[in-house]
Amino acid sequence: MRAVLQWCSAVLAVVMVPVLGLRGGASGGTAPVAPGTAAGGQNTTVAAFPVELPVVEKPPAQQPPVGLPGDAHLDKTPPRATRGLDLVKLGWTYNCMECHKLLPARWHYDRPMVEHQDIRLEHGNNRFCLNCHHPTNRNAFVDYDGSEIPEPDVVLLCAKCHGTIYRDWKAGVHGRRNGYWDTRRGPQTQLRCIQCHDPHRPAFAPMKPLPPLRYPPRAAGSPERTRTARNLHRP
Amino acid sequence: MNDPAATPGPSRSLEEVYKPITRRTFLKGAAASLVGMAGLMAALRPLLELERGEITLEQLLQKHYRELTPEELNRILRRLEEETERQHGVRPHIRDIRPMPGVEFAYALNLTRCIGCRKCAHACLRENNQSREDADDIEMSYIRVLELQKGAINLETSNVYYDPERVPQPDKYYMPVQCQQCRQSPCTKVCPVQATWQEPDGIVVVDYNWCIGCRYCMAACPYDARRFNYKKPTIPPEAINPNQSYLSNRIRPKGVVEKCTFCLHRTREGKYPACLEVCPTGARVFGNLLDPDSEISYILRNKRVYILKEEVGTLPRFYYFFEK
Numbered sequence: 001m002r003a004v005l006q007w008c009s010a011v012l013a014v015v016m017v018p019v020l021g022l023r024g025g026a027s028g029g030t031a032p033v034a035p036g037t038a039a040g041g042q043n044t045t046v047a048a049f050p051v052e053l054p055v056v057e058k059p060p061a062q063q064p065p066v067g068l069p070g071d072a073h074l075d076k077t078p079p080r081a082t083r084g085l086d087l088v089k090l091g092w093t094y095n096c097m098e099c100h101k102l103l104p105a106r107w108h109y110d111r112p113m114v115e116h117q118d119i120r121l122e123h124g125n126n127r128f129c130l131n132c133h134h135p136t137n138r139n140a141f142v143d144y145d146g147s148e149i150p151e152p153d154v155v156l157l158c159a160k161c162h163g164t165i166y167r168d169w170k171a172g173v174h175g176r177r178n179g180y181w182d183t184r185r186g187p188q189t190q191l192r193c194i195q196c197h198d199p200h201r202p203a204f205a206p207m208k209p210l211p212p213l214r215y216p217p218r219a220a221g222s223p224e225r226t227r228t229a230r231n232l233h234r235p
Numbered sequence: 236m237n238d239p240a241a242t243p244g245p246s247r248s249l250e251e252v253y254k255p256i257t258r259r260t261f262l263k264g265a266a267a268s269l270v271g272m273a274g275l276m277a278a279l280r281p282l283l284e285l286e287r288g289e290i291t292l293e294q295l296l297q298k299h300y301r302e303l304t305p306e307e308l309n310r311i312l313r314r315l316e317e318e319t320e321r322q323h324g325v326r327p328h329i330r331d332i333r334p335m336p337g338v339e340f341a342y343a344l345n346l347t348r349c350i351g352c353r354k355c356a357h358a359c360l361r362e363n364n365q366s367r368e369d370a371d372d373i374e375m376s377y378i379r380v381l382e383l384q385k386g387a388i389n390l391e392t393s394n395v396y397y398d399p400e401r402v403p404q405p406d407k408y409y410m411p412v413q414c415q416q417c418r419q420s421p422c423t424k425v426c427p428v429q430a431t432w433q434e435p436d437g438i439v440v441v442d443y444n445w446c447i448g449c450r451y452c453m454a455a456c457p458y459d460a461r462r463f464n465y466k467k468p469t470i471p472p473e474a475i476n477p478n479q480s481y482l483s484n485r486i487r488p489k490g491v492v493e494k495c496t497f498c499l500h501r502t503r504e505g506k507y508p509a510c511l512e513v514c515p516t517g518a519r520v521f522g523n524l525l526d527p528d529s530e531i532s533y534i535l536r537n538k539r540v541y542i543l544k545e546e547v548g549t550l551p552r553f554y555y556f557f558e559k
Binding site for chain 2: 068077078079140178180185186214
């Protein structure tokens with residue numbers, strides 16, 4: 001029995017080598033190695049995922065529209081962009097159970113995983129996938145009692161820990177509401193937690209600000225004039 | 236019996252008594268009358284424009300917005316649409332949207348959440364048709380995002396022209412400032428022609444056709460919320476937002492003051508203002524103060540808000556708060 005298992009793992013390794021090699025090639029030949037962040041004090045390393053991948057359009061069911069279609073002149077993009085290879089065009093349906101019905105659930109994973117190498121788990125004390133994902137149905141999340149929280153109700157999952165923020169979100173004070181403030185006159189959209197926050201790394205990534213408003217070039221105190229004045233006094 | 240005229244006073248010279256015109260007083264008087272003439276000519280310029288056919292008699296004699304009958308207003312709106320089409324190449328849809336009954340608008344901004352990305356300031360330009368194309372143009376966005384040092388709210392050392400590679404910077408926080416729609420608004424009090432006033436839903440508006448461009452309101456505003464059109468606005472036709480209203484975002488003429496109106500052409504129809512629509516972090520909250528179930532009422536009940544420059548007594552309808 002033990003020999004059979006060893007044989008199986010050897011076959012698996014042979015199969016996976018080209019896959020991993022492909023990944024290394026995609027990131028420019030040398031796959032840099034970053035210290036593992038998920039497994040705490042264990043001495044594990046994760047190959048950094050190539051960062052410059054295109055933004056992936058998820059199926060419309062998972063990315064509901066933000067605001068009103070008439071406001072096309074306003075940029076309402078949520079801050080979270082899912083980067084990766086565009087697998088939707090290849091027929092990928094984001095059905096987790098396509099793979100995970102074969103891969104059994106385990107509480108403790110030894111990083112690196114073969115798949116999901118783009119995930120950097122920096123979410124406080126949550127070190128394991130099954131802290132949030134359901135052990136038998138990966139398309140759902142897990143509640144306190146082990147029952148399933150369906151994917152559209154992900155807010156209830158976040159509310160398990162972030163109760164005060166959930167309270168504010170329900171009142172419309174945390175997060176974004178778009179469309180009509182007066183719901184008697186039109187529809188209102190409210191973004192769910194994971195449309196702005198990456199649940200694996202909830203902190204917002206810093207972003208490039210839009211350019212500052214132009215200072216009148218000849219006005220007193222203009223940055224240009226101050227610069228030249230300073231240079232005049234310098235030897 | 237004792238005539239004061241007869242009493243001998245201190246002896247004065249003839250020049251002191253008669254004050255003959257010296258070179259100095261002559262030049263002074265000439266300069267003063269030149270300035271007076273220039274002022275008179277400036278005041279009469281509309282008549283010259285009328286004679287040259289640049290404005291019509293109807294435009295010259297247009298009444299104040301609040302005195303217009305619905306028919307007159309409708310005629311003016313159609314005329315403004317034609318003018319805009321002639322001058323900017325796009326025919327907008329200009330409406331007159333009245334305040335909703337039982338609504339008083341207020342705004343709240345979460346300074347913990349604001350990351351200073353300036354999306355609101357640029358969305359404001361797009362929504363409100365401000366002049367923004369010339370290289371020598373001042374950008375007219377109603378929103379200025381101040382970069383402040385963490386640890387204090389010191390507006391004097393704030394920076395509007397920050398441009399780092401990434402925001403937020405770790406030692407800074409950001410405070411967008413726009414019109415605070417004060418309940419005791421100094422700008423409306425100083426207007427010599429009452430071209431700016433407060434509407435029943437709390438929005439301070441300007442009648443751009445009544446404004447004479449004296450900029451008293453800009454001097455009176457403690458928040459630097461008003462902008463002046465020093466030149467005719469320049470906007471490419473494809474960038475013009477055709478959804479316009481008389482009191483808010485129609486393209487302004489040269490020489491008038493404009494300001495944030497909480498996007499009243501949107502908010503009076505029940506929509507959110509443009510700056511809130513684009514805020515990526517959800518730092519902005521807008522709603523009806525008189526509705527106890529609205530978001531803004533929730534904030535005023537449950538959060539510790541503060542108002543900008545409380546000591547000047549303007550009682551703004553714009554609240555700032557810090558909240559995770």
